[in-house]
Amino acid sequence: MLHGYAPALLNGSLLTLALALASLALACLLGLVFAAARLSRSRALQALSLAYTTLIRGVPDLVLMLLVFFGGQLAVNALAQRLGHADYIDVDPFIAGTLTIGFIFGAYLSETFRGAFLALPAGQREAALACGLSRAQTLRRIELPQMLRHALPALSNNWLVLVKSTAIVSVIGLNDMMLRATQAAGATREPFVFYAAAALIYLAITSASELGFKALQRKASVGVRAGSL
Template sequence: MPDLKGYGWLLLDGMVMTLGVATASMIGALAVGLAAAVGKIFAPRAGRALIEAYTTVARGVPELVLLLLIYYGLPTLAQDMLAGLGHDVSLRIDPFIAGIGTLSLIYAAFACEVYRAAYLAVPSDQGEAARALGLSAAQAFRCVILPQMMRYALPGLGNVWMVLLKATALISVIQLPELMRSADVAARSTRLPFTFFFMACLLYLALTLVSMWGQVRLERWALRGVPGSSL
């Protein structure tokens, strides 16, 4: 076991922060992604165009660029606009909020495409049968289509979670004390960069392995009773 010189708890605290950021960001991504997917499927042409523009930008611009734009760029832009109106104020976004907001918006774009593909995978006659039973379009979607969508979407959403979990390391650049930031602080303080960055690698790997195990269990639960399921 490597000598962590008293910084082991710092790494564990950073891992807890990483999990908190990743979990909150994933919840936001799932909610925003579902709303965007519904808009892409059912909204008028203008609404679909706006959502398409959002998903294109979110998937096409590097995460780090968007993170810096939101954390540093938005407060500066707001300050300059207020200064032009005669108000001298200093604005700052909390790094935890900035990190969660950025990751949620970015990975909601990926979740949106997962949801949309899952919707297309549901046989169209399911919705028709629900309407024939007297359900409204909204009720048919909520009670019949959405549960089946989620079963199809689980593998893709699991991949979104894996990528998002690793992307939390980018938040270290805005000084949030997550795992990567904690490893960097420990490495600089002890002059043992290999030891602490290697330990960070192992902790990220452990989180990934646990996530993979949980995803398999969740997919197995979702596919219970489905004929031909091999899980």
């Protein structure tokens, strides 16, 4: 049915999943950093975080992808020439895709994490500090586990959108599932078959992800449910 292109689609789907996971890791890191900046007492950090989220909400994902890929190549090569490197440097599409998608979803996760931190009772932090825990220990042992429980539903939604957003990396030449589906569709002149196959693979990934996040939410809520009875 797929005219021998099934292995290519499978390899492309593995690359898509790797891109999504790498982008999620970067997005979570940026989300925590900018959530902390937004919650800080520094007006400069608050303004920086607000500017970041405003930029992401106002610029389409595809435009950012092209800016990072082509603008990044210009910047890298300009810097290399200043350092005396004469050969042209190609920016890896996987790296460009990871940076762009991670940068985009870092903005959304910063709001998710900020809301989750605000949902925590302030008295818990004060109690932990009064018991002799440092701020770092309080954050790691008290606040982060509870914050994650509050953030999981929104984190799940962002992950599902992120997985689908990886399709835009095909425009910069990454040999992901969408690019391979496009190549197979052009070679066989059966676009419906291969785009439908790609859609089913995305659906399988997102469906499995939903089950995984539901299991995490149940695990994270066990103590809360027991305590509320």
